[in-house]
Amino acid sequence: MASGSYSTEFGGGLWRGHGDYMRDKNDKIKAQLDQRYAGDMKSNIFQGVIARIDGHTELNDFEIKRLITQHGGQMEQYDVRMFPSEKRVTHLVADNLAMGNQRWRHYRDKPTSKFVVVKSSWVAESVAAGRRLREADFKPDILHHQGQGSLKGFLQLPKAQPQPQPPPVVKDNPPGGAAGGGVEEDGSARIEIDDDAAPPVPPPPAAAAAAGAGAGAGAGAAGASRAVKPRPSRGRLDATDPGFVDNFFKSSRLHFIGTFRNRVKAKYTFDAFVPVPPPSQLSLLSMSTARRTILYLHVDFDAFFTSVALRRHPEFRNEPVAIAHGSARPNSSSEISSCNYIARQRGVTKGSFMSSALEKCPELKVLPYYFDDFESTSEVLFEHLMQLSRRIQPLSCDEAVVQLVGDDECADVQQKAKQLRDSVHSKTECWVSIGIGDSPLIARVAASYAKPDKGSSGVVLVEPKQSKDFMATVPLKAIPGIGPVMLEKLQSLGCNTCEDVRRQRTETDLVTTLGKVMGSRVWAAAHGIDNRQIGSTEASGAGTGAQKSISVAVNWGVRLSTDTDLDKFLASIAADASKRLEERGFLTQAVTFKLMQRHPEAPVEPPKFLGHGMCNELTKRHVLPESTASAHRIQMALRTIWDDEFAKKCPIHEIRGLTAMLGKLKRKTSPAPAPAPAPAPAPAAARGGGGGRGPPMLTDLQEGFLRNTRRKVNMQQGSKGAHIGGPRDVESIDLAAEEDAECAPAVPPSAFSPRVSVAAGATAGGSGGAACAQPSVPPARRYHHLVDVYVKQGSSALRFQTAAEEAIMGCETLDDIRRDMPYDDDVWRAVLSLAKRLGRS
DNA sequence: GGAGTGTGGTAGC
DNA sequence: GATCGCTACCACACTCC
Incomplete structure (x- = not known):
């Protein structure tokens, strides 16, 4: 086994029930915490405090635990909501919304609970103040708003106004799947359990059927007394909501992983790897360089997301656990992003749908994403790695390669790796696996052999002279760069392992099948050679700079x-x-x-x-x-x-x-000017004329007019002989705003420039084309806009009539306008009224 | 032949 | 309550000049 983390020391049915098990487990963890911080007691300001961390916290959980324990308090590890009879917890530390609506409502609506809910800043500020501050001053914001039951989290409330045209969605394969009206949600693990909640009651068949049949959001589970609110056809997930993209990225694990490497690079300064030339060039080097010992450590957390999440749910350490959005429902299409090795043994794989995972492992426990914890845990790893060497290539949030150069750094490398492993575990409660070899390739493959399911102790060293033999047994799919497509091509050559390649194929065979670069690379890898530019970051898969x-x-x-x-x-x-x-x-x-x-x-x-x-x-x-x-x-x-x-x-x-x-x-x-807080609109005259500071900015409204102009010009191109393919074709744009007499202006007309030149694109002879002023456009409903666009035509420019009046020619109603005008009703209402006033003739 | 473009593959949980 | 299928890079084929 790789570590105690995967041991079964708590198994074996020694407890009468889960509650007993948890109490015992909890005592054990508290003893560990006491031991960890015993020599570092700083005060007793938290004496009597028994705290549990829940949901998202600004201050990371390590710090909270450390501060509370060092200042006389205790941590409760198990979830009070799951064992409501336990009333030992005095403080629930939680800042944000990760807990789910029902629970927040419960805390808000039943303030008589024996514990108080405080933000993590209560812990930090109390320590800073040297006394226990008043809890009421640190109540999470959401608990202040009596009567506001809804939470504004990722799921935005539907827009108030109906959509002009319902989306042409044919429900030939509704998300609810075949389960339709009869889905029972019991039997699966649910972490979100309400304190003192009544036992779950299956929804009445009618309610369940309604939930499955239409757009209703499965609210039948709320019980007969709660009305099922109708839901707009588009639901609450709407890519056109202003907050959608932001919130989407906040919740996307792939976004988190994808952007992590750049975040780490921005945060730390790593040194480049010492270049190591391919073997063919070794003879060109001085002997001292060629003989310098260079080793690579490939360090990788085991079941990263799951291990981190289990810190908040240690009660599940010995059970199959996965990380996914949503809860464990048999008809869920949520994706499993990570699972522990117990779950893997039962057939759960990352990337699979929840429904499929639950079929294989019905007792699977599903935990949410704790992105802040993932981030802080990664930081612990990188800080440890930098004590070994600053030549580090971050690969992902849980993975990095370290280059050790010279006899000093490479001495006792196995021992150093074990110490690193233990130290990271003591700080994070998560294990890493470490592979060591004389190339990033060997280290990486070695790390995969160091994983808990390979029966390793967590560190695998491949002696340089054994690299070739070691690679012989390696399946081709373990070589970085070989994915499903390459593997299939290799299998078509009869190759599944490096040994197959060595015995049956020449480099030419591989080059013919896989292409020049990959063919050579795989052939070399099969022979234990990493022929990438090892001095570059390419060797670590991190790009070339x-x-x-x-x-x-x-x-x-x-x-x-x-x-x-x-x-x-x-x-x-x-x-x-x-x-x-x-x-x-x-x-x-x-x-x-x-x-x-x-x-x-x-x-x-x-x-x-x-x-x-x-x-x-x-x-x-x-x-x-x-x-x-x-x-x-x-x-x-x-x-x-x-x-x-x-x-x-x-x-x-x-x-x-x-x-x-x-x-x-x-x-x-x-140097970029310091990002200023959104300035109050200044009079356009003050900014007009294109001061040239900062990137040009157009309001949505101006941009819309420009776009509409393009469309119109292009529609007319046959007769006019001009075409706007993009901003480069535009000589200039004059934008004028005029007061709409039907709306009393709230700002005097002198507050905006009546005519502002907006340069677009690289114009002939233009000074960079960026001389762009931002006219101060007061609230749109008070003005209408006139746009003159000059399109380049040889050495001259054609002027096109594109004014708001023209845009609504032939339009009688707002619906007419909406068909192809992408602007708010308020804007077009004003324009329409103007057109009517002018008689549109 | 070189530059530019579009497509496809891969890696991380 | 659902659900958050991203990001960055490389390799290669193709077109255009």
Whole structure:
């Protein structure tokens, strides 16, 4: 066995029931904590406090435990809600919403509970103050709002106004699956148990049937006394909601993993690996360099997410546990992202649907994501690694390669690895596995042999002279870079292991089948040689240095109906992309739009709830005339690609996801001005004329007019002989705002400039094209806008009439306008009234 | 032949 | 209450000039 973490010391039925087991377990953990901090007692301000951490906390759980224990309090490890008869807990430490609605309501509505709920800042500030501060001053915000039952978390409330056109969703494969009206939710593990709650009552058949049959959200479980609220057809998951993208990324484990490496790189300064040339060049080096000992440690947490989550639920340590969104329901399409080795032994695999995992392991316990804990635990690992060497390549949130150079660093490497392992475990309660070898490849494969399910003690060292023999037995799929497709190609050559490759195939065979690079790489790997540029970061799979692209992808929950929906979604994606550019100090000059379109043979709703299902992918790149970090320019680029390339191929309701990939990155040369808090709108005159500070910004409204102009011009191109393919084709745009006489202006007309020049793109002779003023546009309903667009035409420019009045020619009602005008009703109501006033003739 | 573009594969839980 | 199928890189084929 790899470690005590996976031992069965608590098994064997020694307890009368789960409660006894938990009490015993809890005492044991408390004893461990006492022991850990015993020599470090600082005060008694928390004497009498028995605390439990629940949900998300700003202060990480290690710190809370440390502070409370060091200052005279105790930690309760088990969940008070699961054992309501236990009333020892005096304080529940929780900041945020991770607990779920019912529980917060319970804490809010039944304040007579014997424990108080406090924010984690109560712990820190009490310690700082040297006394126990008043708990009432640290009540979580959500508990202050009596009468406000709903929580504004990720799931936004539905928009108040009905959608103009319901989405053309054919429910030929509803998310509820075949279970329909008869789904029983008992029998599966539920962590969210309400304190003092009545025993769960299965929903009455009628309610359950209603929940399964329509858009109703399964609220039948709320009981007969609670009405099932009708739900808008689009539900509460709406990619056009302003907060959707933000919240989506906050909850996406793949986003967390995908962005982690850059976060770590931004946080720590690592040294580059000492270059090691391929064996063919060794003779060119001086003997001292060639003979220098270099070893690599590949360090990887075991069942990372699960191990971390189990700290908050130690009562499940000896049970099959998985991490996923949602609860353990047999018809759930939630994805299992991680599971412990007990669950793996029972057939649960990461990446599978919850329903399938529960079929294999009905007693599976499902825990939520604790992203902050994952992050803080990773930090502990990296801080430990840096004590060994600063030559570190982070691979993921739970994984890194360390290069040890020279006899000093490489001495007693196995012992150092064991100490590292023990030390990380003592700080995190999670085990790492460590592989050691003379190349990143060998270290990586060795680490996979160090995993708990391989019967290892957690550290596997491959002596350099044994590398070739070691690799002989390795299955090809264990070689980094060989995924399902490459493996299938290799199997078509009759190869499953490195030994097969060695005995049956030449390098030429592999190059022919896998391509030049992969063919050579696999052939070398099979012979124990890592032929990548080991001095580069490529060898660790971490890329070759400077960041080359930034991408923002949302391929879940995307169900759009109208052009307005699409615009809002593109705006959200572009805003996020811009934010990431700013955060990393980059500008982009190439925007690639990847669209996921429902495959013609795919059901309208895939098996995975709001997933993308089987799709066709459309990709198109748009190169901007100059580098930018502006959200509106990115949005414009996306919209241009949509209009020019995708719109004719993909109806909006068939979009299942999209990605904005930003390429041609370059560093901002001038120091960015400190991000100022959103300034109050200043008079346009003060900013007019294009002071040139910061990226140009257009309001949504201005941008919309520009886009509409493009459409109109392009529709007229046959007669006018001009075409706007993108901003580069635009000579200039004049935007004028005029007061709408029907609405009394709240700000005097002098507060805005009546005519502001908006340069778009690299214009002929233009000074960079970025001289862009931001007119102060007061609330839209008080003004209408006039736009003149000059399109480049040889050495001159054509002027196009594109004014608000023209935009609504022929429109009698708001519905007429909505058909293709992606702006708020308020705006168009004002424009319509203006048009009526002018007689539209 | 080189640059640019689109597509596909891979890795992490 | 559901559910959060991302990110960054590399390799290769193809087109265009």
